[in-house]
Amino acid sequence: MQKNIRWLIVFLLFIATGLSFLDRQVLSIAILKIQEEFHITDVQYGMINTSFLISYAIMFTLGGWLIDRIGGRMGLAVSVGVWSIANSLHAVMSSFSQLLTFRFLLGVGEGGCFPGAAWTVFRWFDKKERALANGIAIGGSAIGAVVAPPLTIWLSTHYGWRGGFLIPGLIGIAWVIVWVCIPWKKEQLVTESPIDSEKTTKIPFLELFKKQPTWVFILIRFLLDPVFYFMMFWIPKYLSSVRNVSFEQIGGLFWIPFLALGIANILGGWFSGQLIARGYSVNKARKTVMGIAAALTLSTPLIEWVSSVNLAIALMAVFMFAHGFWITNYITAISDMFGQKATSTVVGLSGTAGAVSGLLLNPLMGVVIQNYSYRPLWIASGLLYPLAFLLLIGLIPKIIPVFSNSQPVEIIPKSVQTD
Numbered sequence: 001m002q003k004n005i006r007w008l009i010v011f012l013l014f015i016a017t018g019l020s021f022l023d024r025q026v027l028s029i030a031i032l033k034i035q036e037e038f039h040i041t042d043v044q045y046g047m048i049n050t051s052f053l054i055s056y057a058i059m060f061t062l063g064g065w066l067i068d069r070i071g072g073r074m075g076l077a078v079s080v081g082v083w084s085i086a087n088s089l090h091a092v093m094s095s096f097s098q099l100l101t102f103r104f105l106l107g108v109g110e111g112g113c114f115p116g117a118a119w120t121v122f123r124w125f126d127k128k129e130r131a132l133a134n135g136i137a138i139g140g141s142a143i144g145a146v147v148a149p150p151l152t153i154w155l156s157t158h159y160g161w162r163g164g165f166l167i168p169g170l171i172g173i174a175w176v177i178v179w180v181c182i183p184w185k186k187e188q189l190v191t192e193s194p195i196d197s198e199k200t201t202k203i204p205f206l207e208l209f210k211k212q213p214t215w216v217f218i219l220i221r222f223l224l225d226p227v228f229y230f231m232m233f234w235i236p237k238y239l240s241s242v243r244n245v246s247f248e249q250i251g252g253l254f255w256i257p258f259l260a261l262g263i264a265n266i267l268g269g270w271f272s273g274q275l276i277a278r279g280y281s282v283n284k285a286r287k288t289v290m291g292i293a294a295a296l297t298l299s300t301p302l303i304e305w306v307s308s309v310n311l312a313i314a315l316m317a318v319f320m321f322a323h324g325f326w327i328t329n330y331i332t333a334i335s336d337m338f339g340q341k342a343t344s345t346v347v348g349l350s351g352t353a354g355a356v357s358g359l360l361l362n363p364l365m366g367v368v369i370q371n372y373s374y375r376p377l378w379i380a381s382g383l384l385y386p387l388a389f390l391l392l393i394g395l396i397p398k399i400i401p402v403f404s405n406s407q408p409v410e411i412i413p414k415s416v417q418t419d
Helices: 002-038 042-070 072-092 096-110 113-124 127-159 163-180 205-210 212-241 247-253 255-277 282-304 309-371 375-395
Strands: 201-204 409-412
Touching (some): 002 072, 002 096, 002 113, 002 212, 042 113, 042 309, 072 096, 072 113, 072 163, 113 127, 205 309
Parallel strands (some): 201 409
């Protein structure tokens, strides 16, 4: 029964991360219609993305900390509920300012999604299955992105672009109802070191910042997240304005790179687990897969120079496949090092760093694209992952627990410490 429940939970995490990416990705397609109706410029579109990223950045850390306090069950229920309501509100927007506001609310909800998923997987799976479970859970995000373009195109054609926001929002609310109804009991949790509340070591939240791996994981996300946000937010416009792909054709092409991402999320987790089963250390297994990913991204700048649209899409798929390998093992490495009481917090901190970087650079991307071209962005996309990998292997020589398994830690804010 326990095994069936934990894989059901992974499936629901798959759906949740899928909805998170579907909900944020709809705008990247619908914006082609919204811009015509409301006369929104590329710079304003960059500001809209920044509105989402501001709240996303704040809530990634705050949501991660809260989930480490209240658990993934209630934390994810609140997170998915908030963003589903916010997404539904997009369907009634009538101005640029309203879109900014609803986008901000979407980020408030979505900030807790991936920290909650990482926390939940750690609590239910050991180190041999953890990467695969993370891959499945995270893989939903890619499937959401795969579904978004054709679904948005279809809904826009038959019911207008507003339907693309309303229907996923209602599905998200239904997800919350199913999630809270699961019989989730403490004795069913699979942990590598059972928690004795009387012996739990409490440390201040700020103690995490004294650990070098925390800063390394933060720095890596700060470097790489803008690349992924560029792929999510700007590629439909790139295909339309540079490659002269029609609105309808974009729906038939844009899903391909995200399908590659979804496959790689799962395959990257499985591959890492297989390496451990064959005798590789956790450190060597995670870094091997991430090194392969970094090498694959070197082909990304070629997107700027290939003449065929299909070849450009294929190269985007290679990049997304590489990112899937990378992000699954990156998040799993955090759980390997920080354990059940700090995983969600560190995932949240790193996610905030990435979102802050994204919100700072998204308006700049709009300026570069509007006044120059996409070329610098393609070049940067191909070079930053190898740089991040060099930082990883140089600054984290071994992926080992930061805190002893025999002394699990509980993160508490400094303001509520007791003597």
